[in-house]
Amino acid sequence: MYIINFIVSIIAIIIGINIRRNKRNYLIIGYNKLDEKERQLYNEGKPLTTASNIFIISGILLIIGGILAMRSPVPNYLTIVSWGVFILFIFGGTLYINAEYR
Structure with a gap:
């Protein structure tokens, strides 16, 4: 389970570094569906960061x-809690990006 x-x-850290270095705009939800005018309204740096x-x-x-799970x-229990925090953090962050930068 620890592995x-x-x-x-x-994998998550590599994706995060890849987004930051290579400016992967298409990884942001809904960015591909925007018109050119709406894309210009986006400040691309902040949502990517x-x-x-x-x-x-x-x-x-x-x-x-x-x-912590290895030492507990x-x-x-700690493995499940860490996955719950991971999922909530990703989900909450996605909601934050979509709400804040539109």
Whole structure:
């Protein structure tokens, strides 16, 4: 179970770094559906930075959850909690990006 935490956290961190370095606008929900006028209203840097931060921080949270689960007497509980925090953080971050930058 810990290995899955570490693998998914590495993938999330790589996605976050990829968004930040390569300006992956198409990874933001709904950006492809916008007209050219609406795209000009977007400040592309802020949503990309926020999305990148969300993925990097969520990856770090999974790593911390995996480390705590390895050292805990109830490892399955902490693993489930770390996944719950990961999912809530990604979901909340997506809602924040869509609400804040429109």
